[in-house]
Amino acid sequence: MPTVVIASPKGGAGKSTAAVLLGTELAHAGASVVMLDCDPNHSLSLWAGRGPLPDRITVLSDVTESDIVRTIKQHDTDGQVVIVDLEGVASRLVSRAISQADLVITPMRATTLDATIGVRALQLIAEEEEALDRRIAHAVVFTMTKAIRSRQHSGIAESLAEQGVDLIDPPLMERAAFSALFEFGGDLRSMPVQGNMEGAIANAAEFARAVYKRLAEEA
Secondary structure, three states, X not given: OOEEEEOOOOOOOOHHHHHHHHHHHXXXXXXXXXXXXXXXXXXXXXXXXXXXXXXXEEEXXXXXXXOHHHHHHHHOOOOEEEEEEEOOOOOHHHHHHHHOOOEEEEEEEOOHHHHHXXXXXXXXXXXXXHXXXXXXXXXXXXXXXXXXXXXXXXXXXXXXXXXXXXXXXXXXXXXXXXXXXXXXXXXXXXXXXXXXXXXHHHHHHHHXXXXXXXXXXXX
């Protein structure tokens, strides 16, 4: 089954939030999910420790450069999805994880700074593609977006699309429930109500479906 790598060289882009939303929504849909915490900030591990993990989810902490490939291969089995949450730098660990990916997702806030730095993740993917002589599917998801799209957001989206970058629709909105996951643990359906829960659940579910569609197309 597929390995999804969440990669961005910029901290604060929403990598761990995207990983948790994707993992919990896939698990809710019936998939078995293994989440690898490769971020020195241990955001996934903090989330996992806040409360009981949702059914069908396993979180592995402190996965390092030396064992990342072995760990991915060990858990890349039938009926299981591996999600890798990486550190916010360009490193050997990041490159090794990307080399094993069926899909790389780069979370990016819709700002010029985030887009400029986030594009470096696309360069890392291109380098791995050249080294491995194979295509690595990848896509960008905008995070922490507003209900009304700014001119800056539209301009960045148009620029990336013109460069042939795959943009996941819908973007992940700026929602109280998404950030509160790291306070309460669990998933959007088990945590205390935070803001518009129906909207948050719908946004996360649509994001997971968009990712699943890409994985199915690659398969």
